[in-house]
Amino acid sequence: MSGFVPNREKSIWSPSYSLKWLGFIWDLRKCVLQIPESKILDLQECIGIALSNPCKVKIRTFAKICGKVISLTPAIGNVTQIMTRATFAVINERDDWDQCMDINFNSDLIFELMFWKNNVQLLRPVSLLPKANEVSIFSDASDVGAGGFIQNSTHVMYKSWTNLEKVRSSTWREVKAIELCLVSFAHLVCNSSVVVYTDNQNAVSVIEKGSKILKLQNLTLSIFHTCIVNCISINVKWIPREENEKADYLSRIVDIDDWGTSDDFFEFVDNLWGPHSIDRFANMVNRKLLRFNFLYWNPGSESIDSFTCNWHDENNWLVPPVTLAAKVINHLIKCRAVGTLIVPKWSSSPFWPLLFEEGLQYKPYVEDVFECFEANRIFVAGHNVNSIFAEGDFKGTVLAVRLNALDM
CATH class of the missing domain: 3.30.420.10 (Ribonuclease H-like superfamily/Ribonuclease H)
Incomplete structure (x- = not known):
């Protein structure tokens, strides 16, 4: 131990889960670094000085604010770099450290200053160790x-x-x-x-x-x-x-069924048989309702693979790939649900016998059908421009079928 002399006043001789060291509070129960209240107040005060006279703020003040924010990186992570971009851009354009500038017209800079002033104490500290639920x-x-x-x-x-x-x-x-x-x-x-x-x-x-x-x-x-x-x-x-x-x-997937219906057509049918509550076959771009299902996860999608969902208690908007139309009808019956199905008038398709008896009599769960003869005003192309329903290539008749299987 020669040459090693502990500072008794600064030393902690009893085991502790929390201590202040290197400018942070080390919380070993949560495995995080907490920011001391004094640092938070110091940063907020410095930002308050800049915002109190926004017409004349010294570049040196911005540098001081950025320094205080960057010093918090060990506790709150790289948000300190992300949310100081605009402030550093102003600093880097300086002619002199004592140069003053008017920040009233720099919305990005003001946004960053307000972010740190209002949120620095709310940001969650990053964990010092990997989480078990990674x-x-x-x-x-x-x-x-x-x-x-x-x-x-x-x-x-x-x-x-x-x-x-x-x-x-x-x-x-x-x-x-x-x-x-x-x-x-x-x-x-x-x-x-x-x-x-x-x-x-x-x-x-x-x-x-x-x-x-x-x-x-x-x-x-x-x-x-x-x-x-x-x-x-x-x-x-x-x-x-x-x-x-x-x-x-x-x-690199190409969605060959990436097409939909026009907003005007949906609005017309929705006024007739709506309000519809969920779009069962849509993506984040062509959805007609806030609630929608897609084959894959998309921002805002309620679930994936609508056939795994219970359609009961919903008014379902159904514009499926034609190859799935028969499956859609069977699933709606199984769920005892209601909905509006949009399909081309193809009497040779597998879904046809599920809608009509011989002589074109409706099946018991078919409430109403109307024919639409202007397909170019109904179908809207998606990203697959080679689809038969894209760019007005489809010239046939379209059926809007009202289905009600609640009593089936």
């Missing part, structure tokens, strides 16, 4: 769409890119794919530690640090907001492409 999500993006899945589960996310999204940068598409995964899976991974795996290194950097490119920064803020609302701790990691083959495959 969830792994794999994500990828191609020129066709975005795909992702939760490891060791059957939960899959897929979205086709719109024409506008297709021309975005590869980094934007990769970050967007991660955002879509988190929003789609949020109800499944809430209150968890999530590791997102991607094969794009730029995406990792953007989510960890934010970006000076507005579109990328907005995606980063959306991801951060999703994590805060759902109590998700996120860690993004890069993996080689060959270890991300499943997500890559999902991102």
